[in-house]
Amino acid sequence: MAETVLLEINDLHAWYGASHILHGISLHVNRGEVVALVGRNGAGKTTTLRAMMGLMPKATGRVRFAGRELLPLRAHQRFHLGLAYVPEERRIVPGLSVRENLRLGLVAAGGEIEERTAIDEIAETFPRLKERLDQEGVTLSGGEQQMLAIARADRPVGRSKSPGYGHLKLPHLMIAVSAAEQQ
Numbered sequence: 758m759a760e761t762v763l764l765e766i767n768d769l770h771a772w773y774g775a776s777h778i779l780h781g782i783s784l785h786v787n788r789g790e791v792v793a794l795v796g797r798n799g800a801g802k803t804t805t806l807r808a809m810m811g812l813m814p815k816a817t818g819r820v821r822f823a824g825r826e827l828l829p830l831r832a833h834q835r836f837h838l839g840l841a842y843v844p845e846e847r848r849i850v851p852g853l854s855v856r857e858n859l860r861l862g863l864v865a866a867g868g869e870i871e872e873r874t875a876i877d878e879i880a881e882t883f884p885r886l887k888e889r890l891d892q893e894g895v896t897l898s899g900g901e902q903q904m905l906a907i908a909r910a911d912r913p914v915g916r917s918k919s920p921g922y923g924h925l926k927l928p929h930l931m932i933a934v935s936a937a938e939q940q
């Protein structure tokens with residue numbers, strides 16, 4: 758039977774300097790599953806995701822993604838395995854159109870994908886962006902900006918020579934941070 762667990766975290770600890778933030782997180786995500794991490798402000802949700810992406814100064818434990826151990830890998834190596842991260846603040850670049858913001862994501866993916874095909878296919882997935890490709894990204898509504906941040910983070914994995922953006926080499930896991938105002 759094919760392996761169904763895509764992501765498996767066991768006993769994850771993480772620190773900012775001397776501050777011990779994560780104390781033994783364990784969870785798993787199956788292929789095709791959508792999982793939300795919910796918790797009080799400061800509980801460590803973003804820190805968990807940052808530790809998975811290789812963005813914490815110190816993390817220990819086990820994080821396996823599609824059978825590979827992630828913690829020894831650098832952030833860019835994790836990215837090329839098929840992890841994508843959309844931070845809470847979205848980071849839409851001011852002064853650039855929606856199309857130009859998407860282009861930045863394609864450059865990060867390795868530059869071997871035909872740009873027009875890629876942007877057309879992104880636009881098919883997000884029709885609201887398709888109508889706004891030449892609008893400045895930061896003038897989109899909050900929800901539209903979130904779509905742009907997700908679309909920009911999504912990309913083909915690895916160094917595929919296939920011309921189409923649709924030729925995703927799985928595994929692929931998208932991590933998005935979304936804020937809810939809490940007290």
Ligand SMILES: Nc1ncnc2c1ncn2[C@@H]1O[C@H](COP(=O)(O)OP(=O)(O)OP(=O)(O)O)[C@@H](O)[C@H]1O
Pocket residue numbers: 773776778796797798799800801802803804805
């Ligand atoms: N760079 C940092 N240096 C020191 N402590 C930090 C740093 N970043 C975050 N922390 C602390 O780590 C803890 C966890 O923060 P984290 O951002 O993971 O929480 P969160 O669950 O995502 O919270 P929220 O729901 O408020 O976004 C918090 O107490 C926060 O103050």
